[in-house]
Amino acid sequence: MASPHKTHVDATRRPKKMPVWLPYLQSIRESKRGVFDFVFNGGEESIPADEIQSIMVYGEADTALDTRILTKICSRGIPIIIHRRNVERSIIITSGPRADHDDTLSAHLLKRAQSRTCTHVARQLLKAKMRSMTYLLTAADLPGNASVDKLRNIEAVHAKAYWDAWFRRLGHSEWHRRSKNPASETLDAVSKFVAGITLRWITYHNLSPFHGFLHTPTDYPTLVYDLMEPYRGLTDYIVLETMLRTADETKWTPHCIAAIKGWLSTKTYVPLTRQIVTNHELMHGAVLSLKFYLLGRQRIYHIPLPGKPQGGRPAKVEFKLYGRHAGRTDFWAEAGRVSQTADIGSLIAIEPAPWPPASTGTDNSEIEGTQAGPMTTVEGAGTSIPVPDVSLLTATTVRQDFSPSQTSRLPTARPDSTTAKPVSLTKVVTGRPMRPTPTLPCDYCIIDVETTGVVPSHDVLIELGALRVRSHRPSESFSCLISTDSPVNETIRSMTGLSSEQLKAEGVPLATALTDLLNFIGADTVIGYNVGFDVRFINQALFNLGSDPLVNPTVDIARVARKLLPGRDNYKLSNLATDLGVAGPISHRALADCETTARLIGVLYGHDSSKRHSREKIN
Numbered sequence: 028m029a030s031p032h033k034t035h036v037d038a039t040r041r042p043k044k045m046p047v048w049l050p051y052l053q054s055i056r057e058s059k060r061g062v063f064d065f066v067f068n069g070g071e072e073s074i075p076a077d078e079i080q081s082i083m084v085y086g087e088a089d090t091a092l093d094t095r096i097l098t099k100i101c102s103r104g105i106p107i108i109i110h111r112r113n114v115e116r117s118i119i120i121t122s123g124p125r126a127d128h129d130d131t132l133s134a135h136l137l138k139r140a141q142s143r144t145c146t147h148v149a150r151q152l153l154k155a156k157m158r159s160m161t162y163l164l165t166a167a168d169l170p171g172n173a174s175v176d177k178l179r180n181i182e183a184v185h186a187k188a189y190w191d192a193w194f195r196r197l198g199h200s201e202w203h204r205r206s207k208n209p210a211s212e213t214l215d216a217v218s219k220f221v222a223g224i225t226l227r228w229i230t231y232h233n234l235s236p237f238h239g240f241l242h243t244p245t246d247y248p249t250l251v252y253d254l255m256e257p258y259r260g261l262t263d264y265i266v267l268e269t270m271l272r273t274a275d276e277t278k279w280t281p282h283c284i285a286a287i288k289g290w291l292s293t294k295t296y297v298p299l300t301r302q303i304v305t306n307h308e309l310m311h312g313a314v315l316s317l318k319f320y321l322l323g324r325q326r327i328y329h330i331p332l333p334g335k336p337q338g339g340r341p342a343k344v345e346f347k348l349y350g351r352h353a354g355r356t357d358f359w360a361e362a363g364r365v366s367q368t369a370d371i372g373s374l375i376a377i378e379p380a381p382w383p384p385a386s387t388g389t390d391n392s393e394i395e396g397t398q399a400g401p402m403t404t405v406e407g408a409g410t411s412i413p414v415p416d417v418s419l420l421t422a423t424t425v426r427q428d429f430s431p432s433q434t435s436r437l438p439t440a441r442p443d444s445t446t447a448k449p450v451s452l453t454k455v456v457t458g459r460p461m462r463p464t465p466t467l468p469c470d471y472c473i474i475d476v477e478t479t480g481v482v483p484s485h486d487v488l489i490e491l492g493a494l495r496v497r498s499h500r501p502s503e504s505f506s507c508l509i510s511t512d513s514p515v516n517e518t519i520r521s522m523t524g525l526s527s528e529q530l531k532a533e534g535v536p537l538a539t540a541l542t543d544l545l546n547f548i549g550a551d552t553v554i555g556y557n558v559g560f561d562v563r564f565i566n567q568a569l570f571n572l573g574s575d576p577l578v579n580p581t582v583d584i585a586r587v588a589r590k591l592l593p594g595r596d597n598y599k600l601s602n603l604a605t606d607l608g609v610a611g612p613i614s615h616r617a618l619a620d621c622e623t624t625a626r627l628i629g630v631l632y633g634h635d636s637s638k639r640h641s642r643e644k645i646n
Contacts, residue, residue, distance in 0.1 A: 044080035046231075046349070047072070051086040055096050063100065076103045083108045085227060110227050117230050131233040134321045139238050142174075148240040148317070148328050149175045152256045153182055155313075155330040159260030163192045175241065193263065197270060198597035210270065213279040217266055217287055218255070224291075224307070225251050228314040234321075254313045257330045261306075265290050268481045268560065271599070273518055282480075282518075289485030297348060298334040301341060304348045309333065312348050319345045465582045467632060470497050472551040474544075475620040476561045477523050479513050483567035487513045488537065489530055490523070491544050492617025494625055495551070499632075501625055505547040506618040510534030522615045538572055541565070545577070553579045556600045556624045584624055584631070591631055603627065 051068035058064045058073060065072045068086065082105060097120060100107060106121040138144045150169050157166035167185045169178060190204040202208040229236045229250055239249030241256065269286045270279050291307040300312070312331035320328040324345045331348065473494040480486030493505040508530055515527045534540075544565075555561050558581050566576040589598055597603075600623060604610035609626035613619040 044078055046080050047074060047082045049084050052084045052090055055092060057099060079105050081106050083110060083231060085110045129322050131318055132235060135234050136238060138321045145175050145240045149178050151328045151330055152241050152253055153178055155257035155332060156259050157185060159258060160189055162264055164189045197267060200596045209276040209279055213283050214266060216280045217262060217283055220284055220287060221255055221262060222251050225254050228311050232314055232318045257313055258310055262287060272481050275518060278518060286482045289482035293484035295333040297331045298337055299329055299331045299342055299344060300348055302348050308348050315346050468552050469499060470551060471554050472548045473554050473621045473624050474561055475555055475617045476564050477617050478564055479515055479519055483564045487511050488564055488568055489525055490617040491540055492621045493544060493547050494621040504618055507540050508534040509537050509540045537568060541568060553581045554584060557585045558583045584628060587631055
């Protein structure tokens with residue numbers, strides 16, 4: 028990616044020189060004296076040589092570069108770095124040795140020899156990693172006085188519980204992360220792909236890839252795997268959603284790699300530096316921040332993570348990511364839209380399983396520092412069961428933390444007696460106390476979408492469906508196909524029965540479809556099965572059209588099902604509906620899935636008297 032977004036950077040803050048990153052370079056030419064034009068995959072840049080600190084060329088490309096151009100660039104003291112994925116040493120073309128006046132490598136090795144520094148960096152890495160995994164499991168407590176070895180022990184127990192939950196969510200509880208299975212092979216491939224990108228940043232900043240802080244052996248590039256940790260949960264989530272939507276296991280690896288590529292190019296908001304950047308640039312931030320910490324320019328090693336705009340004074344960091352500078356008060360609405368449409372940005376709001384989990388079979392009290400988060404105890408069924416503190420939980424999966432503009436086409440739904448109620452501890456019919464379950468309003472709207480893939484920034488909507496419910500009874504429905512030029516691959520075609528030809532013949536323009544859907548939903552609470560997926564795609568499409576996002580309260584029925592029917596190996600809508608006897612004749616079509624979700628809600632919440640005891644039989 029060409030990192031100096033020259034036309035977007037505030038001129039008062041732009042550094043005199045900046046690095047230039049060129050993916051899949053096609054050509055370089057000198058348009059006028061001292062100004063070079065770069066053509067690469069993604070666009071063109073015309074940059075004066077006086078503003079270039081260095082040039083990095085990466086990504087495979089069959090390009091013949093004129094040596095005279097390379098000579099002109101190098102004669103101005105600009106090094107050219109050529110890096111291929113998973114190559115430990117870059118090729119550097121320069122008129123002399125590449126200067127590192129800060130001597131970053133020496134600072135890295137000296138700081139690594141200090142146990143206090145190692146512990147601090149390891150703790151920050153693990154805190155960020157566990158936070159990214161909270162869509163499945165609450166983060167473990169990391170004691171301030173724990174050594175690196177103790178931190179690794181805590182992480183090992185947490186990782187086991189996380190992967191158990193991950194494979195259960197996938198529907199293969201018999202698989203394990205270290206065993207040979209299709210999911211592990213795909214995860215390994217994704218890990219190697221991301222490792223190559225991280226290695227590129229490490230070598231560029233003159234750090235040693237073999238000297239990590241959390242992983243201490245030096246016979247493999249431990250620092251690479253250290254700096255991948257903060258974003259493990261984000262990539263794992265994309266892999267999980269991609270696998271759930273890809274029926275053919277032989278296609279998991281290529282589909283997941285494609286999804287990760289799409290996510291890397293997706294914009295996200297970073298509260299730490301108050302910037303809008305791509306996730307590719309976000310991952311660069313972990314390396315950049317480590318460099319500044321090791322050089323003594325930062326007292327704390329801060330790791331940039333995706334989030335939402337928030338007030339207050341930000342943490343003190345000495346670096347900026349290579350992207351648009353957000354500032355303190357400008358374009359907050361845009362920052363809010365980006366954080367709302369980000370692929371993973373809303374995951375932190377998803378209620379995780381409590382830690383330590385009861386299903387790990389490990390006595391976590393034996394490992395120093397593995398303390399549970401805020402818990403309370405509920406009495407019932409002759410036993411005391413710890414559950415998360417109710418005051419820390421929310422009833423919705425996607426929230427809006429910024430005010431919509433006055434031109435918003437949707438009124439902001441405010442919590443009241445009809446649209447949102449306080450969460451309450453609910454018991455299954457068997458009498459077992461459960462975690463809080465959102466209480467449904469009497470009137471709401473069920474939605475579902477069909478798409479060409481799982482990454483909102485890369486894939487597109489092809490069908491919208493909605494079902495209006497009044498007094499817990501369906502009243503009206505909405506359904507439409509969307510015309511698109513994006514091809515429908517064979518996997519999606521076999522699942523939905525929709526083809527590119529059918530969409531072009533019967534579909535309506537995206538803007539028309541979204542306008543009709545938003546008018547149909549109005550200010551209703553939005554409900555769906557894995558509704559966060561649907562809302563992210565809708566909001567990404569609205570964002571691309573320059574419209575305000577969907578801000579209605581939401582309730583995810585998939586979360587409700589996991590609470591009320593614990594211990595199942597598979598929570599796919601079709602499988603769960605079949606087991607409960609509410610499956611329809613059609614699946615993977617938007618309106619049909621809305622109708623199935625409506626019947627499932629009737630069983631889970633007891634609105635359907637004919638199915639009221641189905642949960643007990645399933646349990």
